[in-house]
Amino acid sequence: MGVFDKQVERPKYVLCIAFDDRGNCLSGDSNGNIIVWAQGAQKIAKVVSGAHDGGIFSLCISNDGNLISGGGKDRTLVIWETEYFNKISSQEISENFGPIRTIALGKGNMILVGTTRNNIIQGTIDLKFSAIVQGHVDELWGLAVHPNHHQFLTCGYDKQIFLWDTLTHSTIWKKEIQDGAHTGCFHPNGNIVAIATLSARWMVIDMMTRETVAVHSDGNESLSCIVYSPDGRFIAIGSRDNCVYVYQVSDDGTKYNRIGRCTGHSSFVLHMDWSVDSQFLVTNSGDYEILFWSPAICRQVTQASAMRDVEWASQNCTLGFNVCGIWPEGSDGTDVNSCCRSHSGQLAATADDYGKVKLFTYPCNRPKSGFHVYGGHSSHVTNVQFLYNDMRLISTGGKDMSVMQWQVV
Numbered sequence: 001m002g003v004f005d006k007q008v009e010r011p012k013y014v015l016c017i018a019f020d021d022r023g024n025c026l027s028g029d030s031n032g033n034i035i036v037w038a039q040g041a042q043k044i045a046k047v048v049s050g051a052h053d054g055g056i057f058s059l060c061i062s063n064d065g066n067l068i069s070g071g072g073k074d075r076t077l078v079i080w081e082t083e084y085f086n087k088i089s090s091q092e093i094s095e096n097f098g099p100i101r102t103i104a105l106g107k108g109n110m111i112l113v114g115t116t117r118n119n120i121i122q123g124t125i126d127l128k129f130s131a132i133v134q135g136h137v138d139e140l141w142g143l144a145v146h147p148n149h150h151q152f153l154t155c156g157y158d159k160q161i162f163l164w165d166t167l168t169h170s171t172i173w174k175k176e177i178q179d180g181a182h183t184g185c186f187h188p189n190g191n192i193v194a195i196a197t198l199s200a201r202w203m204v205i206d207m208m209t210r211e212t213v214a215v216h217s218d219g220n221e222s223l224s225c226i227v228y229s230p231d232g233r234f235i236a237i238g239s240r241d242n243c244v245y246v247y248q249v250s251d252d253g254t255k256y257n258r259i260g261r262c263t264g265h266s267s268f269v270l271h272m273d274w275s276v277d278s279q280f281l282v283t284n285s286g287d288y289e290i291l292f293w294s295p296a297i298c299r300q301v302t303q304a305s306a307m308r309d310v311e312w313a314s315q316n317c318t319l320g321f322n323v324c325g326i327w328p329e330g331s332d333g334t335d336v337n338s339c340c341r342s343h344s345g346q347l348a349a350t351a352d353d354y355g356k357v358k359l360f361t362y363p364c365n366r367p368k369s370g371f372h373v374y375g376g377h378s379s380h381v382t383n384v385q386f387l388y389n390d391m392r393l394i395s396t397g398g399k400d401m402s403v404m405q406w407q408v409v
Contacts, residue, residue: 002027002037008047018059020067020082028056028069034085048085052076058103060111068111070100077103077113079125089125097121097131118401134171136160136401143383143396144184144193150387152394154403155181155195161205166392166405175210177203183225188232192253196223202237204253213254218245218261225271229278230313234259234295236281238269244283246295260298264291271317271339275310282312284319288333315341315348315362325369326350326360338383342390347408349393351381357395357406376404 002025004010011029018026023039032052038045054073062068066088067080077100078090093100098117106112106122113121118135142155150166157180163172179197186193192213196202202223204214221240228235232253237245244262249255267287274281280301281293292301301307315323318339326336326348338351341362348362355377360369379399386393386408393406 002035002044003042005044007044008033008035008049013055015055015057016059018061018067020061021065022082026059026067026082028052028059030055032056032071034059034067034069034080036085046085048080051078051080057099057101060103060105063105063109068103070103070113072099072101072116075099077111077125091125091129093121093129097129098137131171134162134174135403136162138180138401139382139398140396140401140403141182141382141398142184142195143385143394144186145385145387145394147186147188147190148388149190152385152387153184153186153193154396155184156401157181157198161195163207164403166387166394169405173210175205182222185226185228187228187249187253188230189252194226194228194235196226196237198222200239202226204256206254214256216247216256216258219243221268224269225316227272227274227314227316228253229274229295230276231278234274234278236272236274236295238272238283240268242266242268242285244269244272244281244293244295246281246298259296262293262295262298262300264300265289271319273312273314273316276313277311280307280310282307282317282320284317288319290317290319315339318350322363322365323348325364325366326358326371328352329368337380340385342386342408343388344390347386347390349384349386351384351395353380355379355381355397357381357384357393357404359393374406377402 011031013030014027016028025037027035034048034051036046052071057072058070060068069078075093079088097119098115102114104112117137119131120133121129122132123129136156138158140156145152153163155161161175179199181195181197184195194204201217203212219239219241225238235247242265246259247256265285267285270284272283281295292307318336335353336350341348348360350358357374359372377397379397382398383396395404
């Protein structure tokens with residue numbers, strides 16, 4: 001236990017500690033001071049006042065016995081010699097990476113830094129730092145898997161889009177957009193991706209150039225789902241204004257002409273699926289409606305029995321005969337955030353509000369259907385999708401902003 005005396009103003013918080021080679025305890029505080037506490041004593045031995053502009057969030061002793069400190073507000077790494085605490089060198093971390101939160105030693109003389117923007121960066125004081133792990137920094141809902149590659153895309157409320165490689169667990173590229181994003185989907189050719197945002201806008205991005213090739217706005221509410229038809233000739237966009245907007249797609253997914261608007265839901269549209277032949281659309285809404293549509297003419301199919309034998313290309317809808325068994329007993333209809341069917345048609349997976357990913361046999365059309373449950377997320381799970389070959393399942397977390405891969409065995 002150390003006692004603060006008149007040498008230094010008592011800080012509001014002690015944010016980090018480390019021990020040097022002589023056994024002294026070093027502390028960094030919210031006032032930006034580094035304090036040396038002598039081994040075996042309770043008093044301050046030395047104070048480095050104003051070592052950083054703002055709080056010091058991490059201290060680390062290097063292999064050569066020097067002290068590395070990391071400031072949050074000033075985003076600066078500083079190396080100090082630990083006898084007289086003279087500054088040896090320093091480097092300011094790029095604002096794109098965010099303020100420093102933790103420091104660790106890597107291989108050789110490499111330094112690993114964790115930041116508030118969910119990045120882990122690597123480098124040295126003399127060399128440029130580069131990101132080795134990147135992530136979202138706000139609630140994450142959007143997830144789309146590539147139709148024929150080991151890749152998937154995520155988009156979140158932080159206005160960032162990431163394309164990930166599932167084999168290397170790394171980022172292929174990222175792009176920042178003007179609005180927070182809620183959902184996305186790939187064109188069947190895999191060269192185009194559509195992103196629906198929180199501002200009623202949706203955009204189309206070329207995967208190779210990362211350039212935006214089309215931008216459209218529909219309604220005045222945020223968009224909740226977007227799906228291409230299996231033949232790639234149409235795209236449907238579900239909105240929180242209770243409508244579904246349908247566009248005709250041409251020129252390999254780069255040109256869009258609006259066909260019309262499907263109206264009939266009495267609450268916001270949540271999920272939708274296309275039929276295998278791209279002739280019909282089924283949608284779920286916030287008040288638990290299941291409606292069927294003929295999207296080519298934007299009219300509702302009011303005779304549900306006519307849809308009885310329609311084969312659906314996917315199972316994004318959480319409400320339906322084939323997935324009525326995914327709902328736990330006593331649920332209120334909002335507990336399951338996402339549902340998907342494997343491409344083989346043998347499995348179904350769900351994401352729920354309890355931080356769990358569940359795996360069912362498909363179809364799961366009996367109440368209290370059996371399932372396997374998997375934990376890992378620390379918040380509600382917002383989305384799940386099988387990769388194109390069904391070998392892995394991807395899940396996204398809401399408040400924890402994490403992306404997880406699950407191997408299907």
